[in-house]
Amino acid sequence: MIEDRVNVESCSCSVIHEDAVSRARDSMPEEETLYDLAELFKVFGDTTRIKILCALFESEMCVCDIAALLSMNQSAISHQLRVLKQARLVKYRKEGKVVYYSLDDEHVKQIFDQGLVHIKER
Amino acid sequence: MIEDRVNVESCSCSVIHEDAVSRARDSMPEEETLYDLAELFKVFGDTTRIKILCALFESEMCVCDIAALLSMNQSAISHQLRVLKQARLVKYRKEGKVVYYSLDDEHVKQIFDQGLVHIKER
């Protein structure tokens, strides 16, 4: 062996701690899981959506209510509710022409609260 | 009163459930808190950063190790570590020219795990 350090393509530098790297590689969840996880947190990563979730902690609400609460137009809220719905963070029920949104899941609040704990300390 | 429904500016529709809206308004954390929370989750909302955090669950690592592990170049990792550092999710120690990064906080894993629980069910 001419080189005893492994050069990985698209990385200009060499592995310093082989053991740590391979342990990390072994413990790493599969690609898809990590992707889904990032997608989930991405949904939490917007002020409008955070506010919507926060509002729904209190009670179910229709689109108009949320729009009024946040002083935003109905379309913007509707678009964001779609994102939340796709992430299975909210569910809805229809009553005539009114659509009521509520939390789909108890984890939502737990994730939210864990985040709060982090930003609150210091 | 000619109108008994409140029309809020920049919202084309009217409040349907006054009580729910005002309750939500009262329970809503202050603007800054919600903003910070969204910023925090935004940091979790990227596959590269998720992978970096995941690697650091196992042990501290230097920039080159992480770059090799993720098959990405050193610059990209360094940029992302900066973001993680600013969000106080990772800390670092220097040993000569090598910089070792590790988790700053126990919440990181708890937030991570809560997210995992959500995506794993169904």
Place this chain on the structure above:
DNA sequence: TGAACATATGCTTACTTGTTCATATGTTCA
């Protein structure tokens, strides 16, 4: 001191994303 190396950073580019506007869908009620 100077070469080698680990890391950081400014700039640029390609891509993503939140919001708005206009309009479509679907429901109620006179």
Place this chain on the structure above:
DNA sequence: TGAACATATGAACAAGTAAGCATATGTTCA
């Protein structure tokens, strides 16, 4: 049926962002 209304959605635009390149900083060691 048709007007009024709640919601959804497609297109367009502006703002934000991740990654790469080039280079700067700072450390070690001969």
